[in-house]
Amino acid sequence: xxxPIFKGMATAIITPIAEKGIDYEAFKKLIDWQISEGxxxxxxxxxxxxxxxxxxxxxREAIAFAVEHVNGRIxxxxxxxxxxxxxxxxxxxxxxxxxxDGVLVVTPYYNKATQNGLIKMFTKIADVSTVPVILYxxxxxxxxxxxxxxxxxxxxxxxxxxxxxxxGNISKIAEIAHLCGDKINIYSGNDDQVIPIMSLGGxxxxxxxSNLLPKEASLMCRKxxxxxxSGAAKMQLDYLPLINALFSEVNPIPVKxxxxxxxxxxxxxxxxxxxxxxxxxxxLFNEMRKAGINI
Numbered sequence: 001x002x003x004p005i006f007k008g009m010a011t012a013i014i015t016p017i018a019e020k021g022i023d024y025e026a027f028k029k030l031i032d033w034q035i036s037e038g039x040x041x042x043x044x045x046x047x048x049x050x051x052x053x054x055x056x057x058x059x060r061e062a063i064a065f066a067v068e069h070v071n072g073r074i075x076x077x078x079x080x081x082x083x084x085x086x087x088x089x090x091x092x093x094x095x096x097x098x099x100x101d102g103v104l105v106v107t108p109y110y111n112k113a114t115q116n117g118l119i120k121m122f123t124k125i126a127d128v129s130t131v132p133v134i135l136y137x138x139x140x141x142x143x144x145x146x147x148x149x150x151x152x153x154x155x156x157x158x159x160x161x162x163x164x165x166x167x168g169n170i171s172k173i174a175e176i177a178h179l180c181g182d183k184i185n186i187y188s189g190n191d192d193q194v195i196p197i198m199s200l201g202g203x204x205x206x207x208x209x210s211n212l213l214p215k216e217a218s219l220m221c222r223k224x225x226x227x228x229x230s231g232a233a234k235m236q237l238d239y240l241p242l243i244n245a246l247f248s249e250v251n252p253i254p255v256k257x258x259x260x261x262x263x264x265x266x267x268x269x270x271x272x273x274x275x276x277x278x279x280x281x282x283x284l285f286n287e288m289r290k291a292g293i294n295i
């Protein structure tokens with residue numbers, strides 16, 4: 001059995017950005033709040049952290065800053081994937097050197113890959129990493145899916161610990177669980193599928209929702225693991241309208257608007273991302289209020 005890097009809820013944390021660059025004071029406050037609210041881990045510089053528009057220097061600085069500021073209080077997982085394998089290798093090595101607890105490696109986007117190419121790429125990255133590797137499957141963004149048989153082959157590598165599954169295909173995720181057993185840990189990458197995936201043996205979620213509601217999102221997982229499945233399922237369904245609003249435009253546009261409204265950051269994004277459209281913004285804010293968020 002491979003010990004999970006975390007069990008429960010990890011926040012795919014936003015990166016507070018202003019026109020001058022990353023706002024590290026805001027980042028510090030956000031990290032401290034997440035930890036005080038009981039989040040189980042954070043993922044820095046993932047999709048929600050706008051890694052695709054961070055400079056290389058910013059990407060490295062943000063990872064190192066998060067590790068230093070968290071200071072061992074919870075696991076820190078760094079997004080180190082790229083469609084350039086050489087860059088992914090270099091960023092993975094750097095992240096290991098600064099002390100992350102795990103790395104999240106997305107499938108290569110745009111140039112894509114065959115299943116054989118995926119095996120070779122992930123294996124090469126896992127070979128150089130000194131911390132556990134989480135595969136990241138999000139075909140809606142990358143255009144390539146990690147097939148269950150490919151996950152099973154990669155699960156044989158001692159350093160490939162988990163998969164963040166954001167394909168939305170529960171049948172495929174069930175097949176991964178069947179083929180891999182305890183050789184890989186499965187995390188939901190979709191906030192609307194946390195309980196279904198945990199019912200198949202998943203260990204939790206890497207979440208967008210928990211940026212706004214870290215305490216409540218973590219509680220949902222704890223309820224499930226403590227045996228209160230109906231209570232956990234009720235929370236999943238109760239938050240569904242808010243989850244839908246958080247994905248009414250491409251992530252992280254809505255969550256950035258939400259966190260700005262809560263006072264954690266500026267509502268600033270880099271092109272090609274743009275601020276949330278007003279009609280979607282008002283729906284999101286209404287759902288936030290219904291969920292008990294004071295804005």
